[in-house]
Amino acid sequence: MASGAPWVLSQVQVVAEAVATVAFALSGVIEAARKRLDAVGICVVGGLAAFGGGTVRDVVLDRRPLFWVQHAGWLWALLALCIAAMAFMRARHLEPTERAMQWPDAIGLGLFTASGTQIALDSGMPAIVAVLLGMVTAVFGGVLRDVVCNEIPRAFHDHRPYAICAFAGGWVLVATQVLSLPGWVSLTAAALVTTSLRAAAIVCDWRLPEWQASRRL
Amino acid sequence: MASGAPWVLSQVQVVAEAVATVAFALSGVIEAARKRLDAVGICVVGGLAAFGGGTVRDVVLDRRPLFWVQHAGWLWALLALCIAAMAFMRARHLEPTERAMQWPDAIGLGLFTASGTQIALDSGMPAIVAVLLGMVTAVFGGVLRDVVCNEIPRAFHDHRPYAICAFAGGWVLVATQVLSLPGWVSLTAAALVTTSLRAAAIVCDWRLPEWQASRRL
Amino acid sequence: MASGAPWVLSQVQVVAEAVATVAFALSGVIEAARKRLDAVGICVVGGLAAFGGGTVRDVVLDRRPLFWVQHAGWLWALLALCIAAMAFMRARHLEPTERAMQWPDAIGLGLFTASGTQIALDSGMPAIVAVLLGMVTAVFGGVLRDVVCNEIPRAFHDHRPYAICAFAGGWVLVATQVLSLPGWVSLTAAALVTTSLRAAAIVCDWRLPEWQASRRL
Structure with a gap:
C-alpha cells in the first residue's frame, strides 16, 4: 500500500493492525457476552466487529477476494482469540473492562481509517467517497456488532x-496526498490525527450535541 | 435512461428525484432525532434512508460504481441537508411533521420504483426480479433506517x-415496455400509478390485513 | 454441481432443496406473523429467511447472477407459498407449530451447508472460508429474519x-474432497452429518455454554 514505507514502519503497521483487529474483535466478544x-x-459477533467494516468497504468498491478470504489465517486467529477470550472469561469472570478497551480501540480507529x-x-x-469509506472501515x-446484538449502534x-x-x-x-507527501507519512499522519482526536475526546469528555424531537414531530 | 424523453421531461425528472431523495433523507433525520x-x-441514518435502497439494488445487480460514488456531489448535498435540518430543528424545535412528510415521500416512492x-x-x-428490485430501491x-434505529421496519x-x-x-x-411504449411514457406511468396508489391509501386510510399468531404457534 | 451424481440422486437433491427452502421460508412467515x-x-421476511443466506454467500463470492435471479421461478413459488400460508393461518388459526418446523429446518440446515x-x-x-460460507448459507x-424482526438472532x-x-x-x-471421494458422496455425507448432529441436539437437548458478564465488564 505505502510503497515508500521503510521496512521498520511496515512491520510497525502490521503489529498495529493486529492490535487494532484484536481490540475490535474483543469489543464484539464483550458485547456478545453481555x-x-x-x-x-460470541465468535460471530467478534468476527463482525473485527472484519465487518472492511467487508462493507470492499463490497462497495467491488474488491475481491475480500481481505479475510485472501488472508484466511485471520479467520483462524479470530477463532483462537474468541475461544481464548471465552476460556479466560470463564476462569476469571471477565477481566477486560470497557474502559481498558478504549485505548486499543482508539488505535484501531486510527489505523483502519488510514488504511481504508x-x-x-x-x-x-473521489475524496469525499474515500473519506466516507475510511470511516465505514x-x-x-461496531455498527454491525450492535445491530446484531439488537442495540442502536453506539x-x-x-x-x-x-x-x-x-x-x-x-x-x-x-490533504497529505494532494501535497504529494510520501505514502507512509500520510498514512501515519492520518492514523495519528484520528487516534489523537479520539483520545482527546475520551480524556476531555467531549460531547456531540443531540436533537430532541419536539411534540410536533 | 429514457432516451426518448424530451428535454423538459428529463429536467422534471431530475427535480423530482432530488425532491424524493430529500424527502427520504429527511425521514431518516427525523427518525434519528426521535x-x-x-x-x-443523524447524518448516517439520513444517508441510509436516502441511498440505502439504491445501494442494495446495485449490489444485487453488481453495478459499479454505485450511484452515490459516481455522483459524489450527492454526498455533499446530503451532508449540507442534514446540517441544515439539524440547525433548523435546534432553532425551531423541529417543524417538519410526519404528516407533512407523507407527500414528498409518496412522490419519492413512485420515482424510485420507476427508475429502479x-x-x-x-x-x-426477468420481469419479477426487476419489479422486486424496483420495490427494493x-x-x-426506509428498512435500513428502521433496522439501525432498532425498530421493526415500518x-x-x-x-x-x-x-x-x-x-x-x-x-x-x-407492461408498458411489453407494449413498446416510449421510455418516458412507461416511466411516467409507473411513477404516477405508484404515487397515486400511495396517495389513495393515505387519503382513504386503506389497511392491509394482519395475521395474529394463535396459541398453537 | 455433483457431476458424478446418478440421475436419481440429483432428483432427490432437488426435492430436498425445495423442502429445505420451504421450511426456511415458513420459519420467516411464522416469525413475521408472531x-x-x-x-x-410476511412475504419479505419469508423471502429473507429462505434466500438471505445464499445471497450473502454469493455477494461475498461475487457470484452473479444471484441464484434467485437466475431461477426467478423461485420468487413466484415463494410468493405463492407466503400467500397460501397466510390464507391457511387465517382459516385455521395457524397450525404449523415451531416444534413441527424443527425437522424440515434440520434437513434444510444440512442441505444448505453442503451445497454452500x-x-x-x-x-x-480455502477450506476455512468455504466452511464458513457453507455455515453462512x-x-x-435466519439471522436476517431475526434482525428485521428486531430480535437477537436465535x-x-x-x-x-x-x-x-x-x-x-x-x-x-x-475432508471427503481431500480423499477424492465422488461429489455426490461428499455432498450426501456433509448433509447427513449436519442434519444428524442437529437432530441429536434436538432430541438430547444439548446446550452450548454461556458467558455471563461480570460486574467488572
Whole structure:
C-alpha cells in the first residue's frame, strides 16, 4: 500500500493492525457476552466487529477476494482469540473492562481509517467517497456488532466523537496526498490525527450535541 | 435512461428525484432525532434512508460504481441537508411533521420504483426480479433506517399499503415496455400509478390485513 | 454441481432443496406473523429467511447472477407459498407449530451447508472460508429474519447447537474432497452429518455454554 514505507514502519503497521483487529474483535466478544449469547454468537459477533467494516468497504468498491478470504489465517486467529477470550472469561469472570478497551480501540480507529481511506483512493474514488469509506472501515464493524446484538449502534448514539474523528483523519490523508507527501507519512499522519482526536475526546469528555424531537414531530 | 424523453421531461425528472431523495433523507433525520441519536447518527441514518435502497439494488445487480460514488456531489448535498435540518430543528424545535412528510415521500416512492425497475430491466433481469428490485430501491432505504434505529421496519409493520404500491407500479412499467411504449411514457406511468396508489391509501386510510399468531404457534 | 451424481440422486437433491427452502421460508412467515407484521412484511421476511443466506454467500463470492435471479421461478413459488400460508393461518388459526418446523429446518440446515460449502470450494476458496460460507448459507437467512424482526438472532442466542452443526458438516465435505471421494458422496455425507448432529441436539437437548458478564465488564 505505502510503497515508500521503510521496512521498520511496515512491520510497525502490521503489529498495529493486529492490535487494532484484536481490540475490535474483543469489543464484539464483550458485547456478545453481555447479551448472553452462546459460543457461536460470541465468535460471530467478534468476527463482525473485527472484519465487518472492511467487508462493507470492499463490497462497495467491488474488491475481491475480500481481505479475510485472501488472508484466511485471520479467520483462524479470530477463532483462537474468541475461544481464548471465552476460556479466560470463564476462569476469571471477565477481566477486560470497557474502559481498558478504549485505548486499543482508539488505535484501531486510527489505523483502519488510514488504511481504508488509502484503499479507496487507490481504487480511484473521489475524496469525499474515500473519506466516507475510511470511516465505514473503522466504524461499521461496531455498527454491525450492535445491530446484531439488537442495540442502536453506539457510534451513532453515545454523543462522544468517534466516527467524526475518523472523518477528520480521512481528510488529513487526502490533504497529505494532494501535497504529494510520501505514502507512509500520510498514512501515519492520518492514523495519528484520528487516534489523537479520539483520545482527546475520551480524556476531555467531549460531547456531540443531540436533537430532541419536539411534540410536533 | 429514457432516451426518448424530451428535454423538459428529463429536467422534471431530475427535480423530482432530488425532491424524493430529500424527502427520504429527511425521514431518516427525523427518525434519528426521535431516537436521540447524535449528529453523526443523524447524518448516517439520513444517508441510509436516502441511498440505502439504491445501494442494495446495485449490489444485487453488481453495478459499479454505485450511484452515490459516481455522483459524489450527492454526498455533499446530503451532508449540507442534514446540517441544515439539524440547525433548523435546534432553532425551531423541529417543524417538519410526519404528516407533512407523507407527500414528498409518496412522490419519492413512485420515482424510485420507476427508475429502479427500469435499471433492473436494462440489466437484463426477468420481469419479477426487476419489479422486486424496483420495490427494493424504493423501500429498503426506509428498512435500513428502521433496522439501525432498532425498530421493526415500518414498511412491514404499519399495515398501510406502501411496498405494495411500488409492486403494482413496477408491473405497470413492465407492461408498458411489453407494449413498446416510449421510455418516458412507461416511466411516467409507473411513477404516477405508484404515487397515486400511495396517495389513495393515505387519503382513504386503506389497511392491509394482519395475521395474529394463535396459541398453537 | 455433483457431476458424478446418478440421475436419481440429483432428483432427490432437488426435492430436498425445495423442502429445505420451504421450511426456511415458513420459519420467516411464522416469525413475521408472531410479530404482527402485515402481508408485505410476511412475504419479505419469508423471502429473507429462505434466500438471505445464499445471497450473502454469493455477494461475498461475487457470484452473479444471484441464484434467485437466475431461477426467478423461485420468487413466484415463494410468493405463492407466503400467500397460501397466510390464507391457511387465517382459516385455521395457524397450525404449523415451531416444534413441527424443527425437522424440515434440520434437513434444510444440512442441505444448505453442503451445497454452500461446495459452491465456495468450486470458487477456489480455502477450506476455512468455504466452511464458513457453507455455515453462512445455512444460518444467515435466519439471522436476517431475526434482525428485521428486531430480535437477537436465535442462532446466536438459544444455546442449542445449530450453526456449529453446519460448521462440523462443512469440514466433513472438505475432508471427503481431500480423499477424492465422488461429489455426490461428499455432498450426501456433509448433509447427513449436519442434519444428524442437529437432530441429536434436538432430541438430547444439548446446550452450548454461556458467558455471563461480570460486574467488572
